[in-house]
Amino acid sequence: MNPAGVVETAPEQGSESGPGKAPPRRTGRTVALTAGLLAGVGVLVLLVLVSIAVGSRSVPLSTVLDALTAPDGSTDHTVIRELRVPRTLLGLGVGAALGLAGALMQSLTRNPLADPGLLGVNYGAALGVTVALGLLDVSDPAVYVWFAFAGAALSAVLVYALGSAGRSGTSPVRLALAGVALGMVFHAASSAILRLDTATFDRMRFWLTGSLAGPTPEIAVRLAPFLVAGLALGLMMAGPLNALALGDDAGRALGAGVGRTRALTAVAVTLLCGAATAAAGPLWFVGLAVPHAVRAFTGPDQRWLLPYTVVLSPVVLLASDIAGRVIAAPGEVQVGIMCSVIGAPLFILLARRRRLAAL
């Protein structure tokens, strides 16, 4: 791996650490970034409405608003309230969770390839869900999400333990290698468990490639608290992670508890990946591509990077989901497929266009 990609650029450092009076360039930048974030939120709200309106049964936007404010029990309103709204909310939550988890992992491991899918955490969570559904016949989402957490935590700990090379700290290559290896093992185990029982396999094979279809309002409600908790905890880590980015010793000097920051970030990642995978299957790519794209214009400052990722990841996921429903109407293409078709060219463009943005 290229160590040059991890070095921060010197001029940026100088302007950030200047005490007291900030140079005027920086206020302009803050305004621009805030405006950008608000624009992102606007796009997201628009996409939420479109996602509720578009599908095999198309509904005009005015009816959507009616259904949300004053439901009258008509078919359109039932479709919207029972199917489209849970699906959209879940897409919103899952997208934000995966993006934030990816950004946190990239920052924590200082590995530009860190991604909930690539480091095996989502596959660990998926194995937990598979064990619960396939072997133990647990069907309550509020119960099997704990299996997902256990799987995610287990794989995160294993990957980190295997990937950190003794005294010399964590090396990106070893970490990615360990993550890919474990992810493959977990995915193979999930596939094998699902294949043992044909009925479960038929029900879960779409989930195993990543799909937002079929969440009931119940699943959305049961999983929401975990997603919200993970998002809140993850966003709170922005400051300490910024301090740790300067190195463990400098971070300690700046007052960030190294062990505590790592542990809390790991908890946030586990919550986010576990809940997202329990809801939509082991998706990847959102967590890898969006933080990279965001870093290209926010720079390495976590206080901008994390909120931007939280806003823009659901934009990508919802756009993919909508596109999947439009392209193959009246059927649909799973969001996992659409996500990589839309996200990958962007990612290739970034990998091509710039030197890997500093972490």
Place this chain on the structure above:
Amino acid sequence: MTVLRLGLWSLRLSPRGVATAAGMIVVGVAVSLVALSTGEFTVPIPDIVASVFGQGTPAAELIVGRLRAPRVVTGLLVGAAFGLSGAILQSLTRNPLGSPDFLGFTAGASTGGIIAVVTGGTAWQIAGGSLLGCVASAVLVYALAFRNGVQSYRLILVGIGVGAVLVSVDWYLLTRANIHDAASAGTWITGSLSGRGWEHAVPVACALVALLPVCALVSRPLRMMEMGDEAAKAAGIGVEKVRATAIIVGVLLCGVATAAAGPVIFVALAAPQLARRLSRSPGVTMASSALMGAVLLVTADLAAQRVFAPVQLPVGIMTAALGGTYLVFMLRKERR
């Protein structure tokens, strides 16, 4: 450390490397014999030897010669081809993640194959489709990653991106295809050795015979190039020529292997790393990677048939489980 030389070819032998290679050959032969002799009908090993020389009973001839042997031989050859392809590309990118699985080549081969399957192609068209897909994806990845030369890191990132798109295209084609095509494409896409006949083994064998001497030729310059292009140039190596040759060989091996068995993941990634760690060599080595690939794939295929019998798992699931577990074990051991 002894060195064997024959004209352009030279071979450096370390005691541990030789012992590892011998061990892998023994394991490979043992596993192959078990795969040949056991199953629904047990054929004793003397009968297998007899039928190899054309002296066996008709039943043994049928079971071993027509059913089991092609499967085992295809497994050995495909495994060796994947192992070699992985070794070449990992050495070239100087990165363990630079295997065809990650560079998107395997995905390209499977997309080419799936297109042939979905349009109702014959076995030869499927093989041609996957070879073509592999070459096309390699050209695409290389072209997209090219910007004042190719950095290995950018190559892998672009490969991951292209691979993700291609895998999605595969799944999309599977959902669009009619049910019969989708079923046959579905088993092919996870990588499977079931129902392989001699017509699958022969093309891989031909490719290996043709490409092995080239592998032997580029192996030493490739190792020099791992120290950096400048150092290799200073040592008198035509860097660009070697790189182009190595890429072509790696891509062809990957394409041929995928054509025969479908995209069996992880063999090309794990085999060179496992071989390197087992023989404690400083870099990936071609011969031991090929041996390790063959052993890995045949063992995985045997396990896929027997462990959950009567459920037959695709071998791709087993290679992932076996190779992944072993790689994890190796990483843990190395850490101490």
